[in-house]
Structures are given as structure tokens and as C-alpha cells.
Amino acid sequence: MQRYETEVIVIGGGATGTGILRDLSIRGIDATLIEKNDIASGTTGRNHGLLHSGARYAVYDLESAQECIKENKILKKIARHCIEDTGGLFVTLYHDNPKYHDLLLERCKLAGIKASEISPMQAMAIEPNLSSHTLKAVKVPDAVIDPFRLTSSNMIDAVERGAKIFTYTAVNKIITSGNDSVGIECINKKNEKIEIYANIIINAAGIWGQHICEIAGIELKMMPSKGSMLIIDYRTNNIVINRCRPPADGDIVVPGDTVSIIGTTSKEIDYDKIDNCNVDDDEIDTLLKNGEDLLPNIRRTRGLRAYCGIRPLMAVSGKVKGRKISRGIVLIDHKERDGMEGLITIAGGKLMTYRLMAEKTCDLICKKLNRKLKCTTHKLPLPGSEKKIPAKQTIKHFSGIPASTVGSTFYRHGQRVHNILTKDKKNYRLICECELVTEGEIEYAIKNLNVKNITDLRRRTRIGMGPCQGELCAYRAAGLFNEYNSTSPEESLKLLKDFLEERWNGIKPVFWGDGLREIELSYWIYQGLFGLGDFGDSDTEEN
Amino acid sequence: MYDCLIIGGGLAGLTCGIKCAKEGLRTAIISGGINSLHFSSGSIDLMGYSADKNIIHNPFKHIKSIKRKNPQHPYAKIPVKTIEESITFLTDELKSEKLLFYNNSGKNHFRITAIGATKPTYLSQESVFNEQLDLALKNNTRISILNFEGFRDYYQEFAFSNLKKNSLFNKLNISSGSIKLSFLPDTKKHLLESNSIDIARLFETEKYLPRISEEIKKAAGDSTIITLPAFIGLNNYNKIHKRLLELTGLQIYEIPTLPPSILGMRIDNALKSRFSSLGGEFIAGDKAAGGEIYNHRVTHIYTENYTEATHHAKYYVLSTGSFLSGGLQSGFNKMYEPVFNLQFNWSRKRNKWYSDNFFSAESHPFLSFGVNTNAALHPYDKDGNVIDNLYCIGAVLSDYDPVREASGGGVAVSTACYAAQKIINGIKG
């Protein structure tokens, strides 16, 4: 049994948890984060990636809308390399109620969101693939945010400032003394028990927060609402397209890297289903149909994969459901609510309000610890985003390495590109051709970014996220794991198998056309040619 | 007017074409793109696994039982003797192109995979498996699993670690290592992003062979047998292989790895060359776009590039492969055969096309989807009428799973020869 002490324990390595860890470490408070899988593997890695302007909430939830626009402006400064400042449109199609358009403009003004009406012609000029049935359009400062880079940058900064992170370690007990919670007991992948004691425990476990409260003996009710998204292998739109109507299924298309993502749906699910939910076929039908209304050529593009996430919304009294419940931030001091000192729950909110959630949480922590330390995260850029440097300058710096390779690495890691690329050919040779991921980037991620398997590697680098979905690069990545992580060949092959299964999960819902062809080839390679499935999960050979 | 017009030049179409051309028929193959040999192991599977997933040692015996158990299976439609003859036919034709194959006198042998699994197969190139290797496995021999340092499409440690545990290899003394090509400064750099074709070219450059051999010997240590990923030359590989053996004094075997497949391309090249030398006409880079069917017969087909021109033949063969090659097509909730819109075996529900796990022991249903034929390999049009002068062969056919059974090559070759014989009989009366 290992035993540690720290000032604050953070449970959950999503945007919220890593955001808190960073904020604490900047304030100089000793903290340790525990995450049962990989960072950004919960809801943080399974959402739409929209850096809301707030316009979507302006009509029904002014407070959320105001939060959004404030954070929108902050993140565009501190998290530059995680954001693509595309802008967004709200589009009224001819069979939509045009009154919503007027209401939106009015409410945006109230919330302080810069929303301006443009003509359908202007909208088509900005977005040539837009439906010709466009009646009205409003331009808003929406943008796109990459949750993986965001979470990873928060982690890097916190760790560099002395915080600790344990991934693949699950909290299964809250240790109490009298009415106070004083520590946690957790268990890692090797089945080792770890005890950590602290003054304060933060429950930032998102939708799993209900479970954390449960093991602390406290009742807290979450309202799980599943949302599914579909990635298409073509960037149909260069700016975020929203349908201008009350929020409903499939009414936003977000561009991201080389793809576009249609979302979302909204289905109430039981709490005991949150760990086993899949995208249903009817959701794909809905998303395609609605996406097509906005961007008609969507149906002709290839579905790359589909995934779903669970909104970590907290049940407030009354019967409001799904999209209608507030996305507001909920911060609970369990001392006040339940008489348990030392435990704080933070939930609700959005990916893009993670910083604000962290700020509020850390302010409460400081108050409880009686430390007068101010939040500075709204001013302090994340690692990689320190300076506003144009890609061109970086490309020039690395002359000799293909510009596209430097460009992609810079795009993903910002200024950290200097910790990644060297002019040694082995460093900058491509391992994933679709996403231009180099061996150097993989080595960097394996050694510095808390990567335990190929799926984690995908979250840090985009390896295997392109059109071929890891057909060749997955095998190469497994080889590099063996080389850089001293993972045994057997373990590396197991990681390869797990990675392909994980990819498959996202491909099944969109299994037709070119996706099916690609899988036929992948299956031939990994099963027909290699026989990877012949090896059981245990190390025993079966031939 | 051709006697026989074959649509699709993969293993099936080419084998069929060779057989027809050899009998003096006016034969043409029209082929749209690369075929699946370019991705394959380069070994020809006949029947490797039974329905209950056991390894089959005696494939012909098992094929006999298929006739009872699964009458829709392509093998169930062909006399076992024809299947046997078709394999001999293919081996002989490839031999005349100097591509030599090993078979274990009517039984399966196994091929080693890039991650050290062993898979039952029927025909392998002599550089993959031969009697010497078979003998060596039974003795206490030293074998070294080698790779060129920096080649990213093969990791010898995977093969090494699994082979060490494989009971078939328990008599052997296995080691692993990498071959350093630092004597070629440009090449070393280049090697880092090379695929197997680039390296095959290296071997084809004669002046490099002595130095490469020296480095191989260094890496081999005291092993007498070594394996390399399959990249020892594409053209002329016989000569190169022989020279390497002379220079190193080692037995050298090839292990297929990530595509492009050098072993498969050797077969492709050999078959195409054979077909041409027998007078066949290979029309590359164009695709059959559709065909006219009148009175249960195909009257002509037209192509993508020249829609106004038509091709006429007495007999037609459809060997357009599976989904990967475009012989079968799928869309949102639909599947079809694109050239003639033939009757097709598939499930209407798209969630019935696949298994839940990628590595499901049951494989995936879609691999058995395809064109449905009668016992003579004639397909049906969309109204259910048999098309009398059209045969379907190879991967376009339904009711067999080439991965789960390890039967792809065998089905391609045997259905090809069976259809060819019928066409030959039809023309010659």
C-alpha cells in the first residue's frame, strides 16, 4: 500500500479537474489529481468542441450566455493553440420560424454578445456549402476548441509547477474521520492500493460525481443526458453553423481539423447506463437528416466515426429535462449542504467554462484553507500559447523539415513544437500520414504527456484520427511504444488490439461506403495477414 | 468480338484469363485498379479453419464435408478434383514465370506473420516456406528474426517474442536483431520513410548486394537461418535471392508485413506477364460501367472512359472482387453489385453487417456477402433470371468468409478454373 499526503485532492481528469489542478498549482497550493482512465477520456473528450459565443443560450438562459461570452474572450487569449477562431453563423431556413432570429439578435445584445445580421448572399459567400434555403443569417463569435489539447496543456502546466497526476487510478473510497472527509483510497491498473490524505477533496468527476458522493455517504442526483455526434471525413464548413431555432437535435455543425462534426442528440438515460452507452442507428439517421438541411452535401461525404457523451447536468428541483435544464455551474460545499467538512463538488457548466469553474472552486478552497491567493488563470497563457507567433515564422525556423509537418505540429502544440521537432530525420519522419504525426511527436507524448496506451496517444497527437483510422500507423505506434516506453512486445500488441477495438466502436455506427471498404482492408491486415486476434488477452499463446 | 471478356484482373480474373488464352480463346481482361494481391500475404489459402475454428491440416478432406454442410459455399459447387487441378494449374503457370511455390503434398503448412502468429495456408513462395525450413524446424537450429534498422513497417521484436512461445518453434534457438545500413548515408535517411517497394528497389541494385550481405551476416551472428520482412526485390527476385544466399551462406526467408505486399505483387506481375505471353489482351485503367442483358444473356458492356464504345463477347466473367476492390458496393442502408445489378446476398439491416468486436471469433457477416449464383456459377439478374453467358468468380461471390476460413485464394483460383473450363467447352463445343 502506498500512502501520500497533499493539500488538495482533485478527483477527475477532465477539463474541470485539470483546470483546477492548474489553478491550484499556480496559486502555490500542493495538489494531486486522480483519474480512473486517461485525462480527457470522460465527457471532456466526447463533446462537440464548440467554443460557444453564448448565442445558443441567450434566448433561454441569459446567465449561461454571459458566462460563455466572457470565457470565450479569455480562452481565445490564453489557449490560442487549442482554438480555431472560425466564427459562427445562426441560419434560419425557409421553414423555420423567423421570429426566433429576431429574438436571438435582441437577447444577444442583452448578454453582450456581438451578433450581427448578414444577408443570405453574404452567408453563402462565407460558407459556400450552405443550404440555398437560407432565409436569414446572424454572425456570432463562436469558435472551435480542441478538448484534448486543452486538457493536456492544463496538465502540463500543473505538473511543471509541481502538481501530481495519477491516471488509470480510480477512487473507490472516501476516508472519513468523524464527519470530515480526510482522504481517499484508490486502486490502479496493477491492482495496487493507494491512500492519499488531504485537507480538501474536490469532486470533479463530472457525471460520475454522483458516485463519488455516494461513496462519501452523500446523496447527489445527476440527470444523465446522452448526446451523440457524427464526424464526417470532409470539412464541409469552415465556420460553426447553428440552426436558428430553439435548441434541438442535429442543429450544429462544427468544423475541426480536417473534418466536420454534426451534433447533437439528447436522450435521457438511467444513471446505471452511463458507462455502457453507444450511438444508436436512429441517432445517425437524425443527425444526417438535420445536418443535410443545413449543408446539403453532407450526405455525400463519408461518415468517419460517431461517438456519444453524457452531459453532467445536475438535477435541480422541478421537471425540466434534457437541453432545457440549466447548464449553469454548480459548486457545492458539502459542509454547508450535508455537514461534511473537506469535500467540495463542482459540476454542470460546459467545457468552455472549465476555467471559470476552476476559479470558483479554487476561491472556495482558498477561503477554507484561509489563504489569500488570487486567481490569475484568466491572464496566464497555457503552455504552447505563450506568444502569438505566426505559423510561418515557425516553419522558417525548422527549414529542412517539410512545412506541412512543422505546421501540423505547431498547430497541435503551439510553441511546444520546439520541445518536439529536431532536424534529425528519424525525429520528423511521418508515422501517421493522414494527420502528419511524426515519430518525434510520438516520442514526446510517450515521454512527457502521461501516455499509457495508443488511445491516449491519439488524444495527445491525433494519430489514427484521419481517414484511414489507424490502418498502418497503429502498428507503427505499437512498435514505437515498444521502443520508447519499454513496453514489452506482448503488451504493445495488446495495446494495438485495444486501440483497434476502440476505433471500431466509433466506426460501427457509420459502417457503410468507404468506411466499410477501409475496415475490410484493416480487418484483412490485422486479422488475415497478422493474426492479431489469435492472441488472447492473457499472455498465453493459442496456436 | 471476344470469346471471353473478363471484368476485373485480380487473382481470379487473371487465372481464368490464362486458362482461356492457353486454350486459344480470344480473351481480354478489363481491369480498373490494383487488385487485392497487393495487400495479401502472397500465400494462397485453400481452407485453413473449420467452422468451429480448428486448424485444418487436410484441406481437401474438409472441402468434401462442406458440400454437405454448406451447399451455398463456392467450394460446394465445384468438384473437388477440379479444385485440386486448379491449384496445380496455378502452380505450373507461375513456375513458367519462375515464381516457385511450396506445397506440403496435399496438406496445409503454415506461414509466419509479422507479429509472430502462424497461419495455415496451402501454397507459399519458396522464399516464405520450403522443405528446408520444414526440416530445420524439427531440429535444433539457430534462427534470427531480422529487420533493417529504421524500417517502420515491421517490428522484428513482435515476431520474435511470439514465435519464442510458439510450440512449433520450441526446438529452435531464436534470436532477433537489426541490420544497419549506415554505409549508405542517403539510403539510411531514405529508409526511414520507405515502404517495402522502396527497399525492394535497393535489393535490385546489384552493386549494393555485397555490402548488404555483409551487414546481414553481422546481424545474423551464429544463426544459420534468418527471416526478413518481405522486401527482397520485386523484379528479378529469384536472381537476387540466389545471390544473397551465395553471399551470406544463410538460409533467408521472407515474412509478409504491412502493404504494399511485395510477395503479392510478384504473383500479380507473374500472372499478368503470363497472360500477355499467351496472347491475352489486358485493358488496364478502365472500368466496366454497366452491361446490357437481353434474353438472359449479356449482349455487351460499356466502360467508364469510353461510354459510347462497347465490348462484345460470347462469354463474360465477373471477377471484380469484394467491397475493397469495388466489385461490391455499400451505401447508407443499401448494398449492390454495380456492373449488372445482380442478385446479392446481404442483410437489410446495417447493424447486421458487422460483429460487435473487431476481433470477434465469428469474423464479420459482411465478409460473406456477395453475388449469389447457381451451381454453375451463373448469377441472377434482379428479376431472378439466370444469366447464361455470365460467370461470377472470386471475391465477388457470397457465402464464404475468406478471413475466418482462410480460403480466399483457393476460392478465387478454383472458381476461375471451373468457369474457364465451362467457357472453353462452350466455345469448342
Ligand SMILES: Cc1cc2nc3c(=O)[nH]c(=O)nc-3n(C[C@H](O)[C@H](O)[C@H](O)COP(=O)(O)OP(=O)(O)OC[C@H]3O[C@@H](n4cnc5c(N)ncnc54)[C@H](O)[C@@H]3O)c2cc1C
Ligand atoms: C453531447 C455533448 C456535447 C457537448 N458539447 C459541448 C460544446 O460544444 N462546448 C462545450 O463547452 N461543452 C460541451 N459539452 C459539455 C462538456 O463536455 C462538459 O461540460 C465538460 O466536458 C465536463 O467536463 P468535466 O471535467 O467536468 O467532466 P469529465 O470530462 O467527465 O471528467 C470527469 C472525469 O472523472 C473521472 N472519474 C469518474 N469517476 C472517477 C473515480 N471514481 N476516480 C477517478 N476518476 C474518476 C472520469 O473518468 C472523467 O475523466 C457537451 C457535452 C455533451 C455530453
Ligand SMILES: Cc1cc2nc3c(=O)[nH]c(=O)nc-3n(C[C@H](O)[C@H](O)[C@H](O)COP(=O)(O)OP(=O)(O)OC[C@H]3O[C@@H](n4cnc5c(N)ncnc54)[C@H](O)[C@@H]3O)c2cc1C
Ligand atoms: C487485403 C486482402 C488480403 C488478402 N490476403 C489473402 C491471402 O493472403 N491469401 C489468400 O488466399 N487470400 C487473400 N485474400 C483474399 C482474396 O479475396 C483472394 O485471395 C483473391 O485475391 C481475390 O481475387 P479476385 O480476383 O476475386 O479479386 P481482387 O483481387 O479484389 O480483384 C478485383 C479486380 O477487379 C477490379 N475491378 C473492380 N471493379 C471493376 C470494374 N467495374 N471494371 C473493371 N475492373 C474492376 C479491381 O480494380 C481489381 O483489380 C485477401 C484479400 C484482401 C482484400
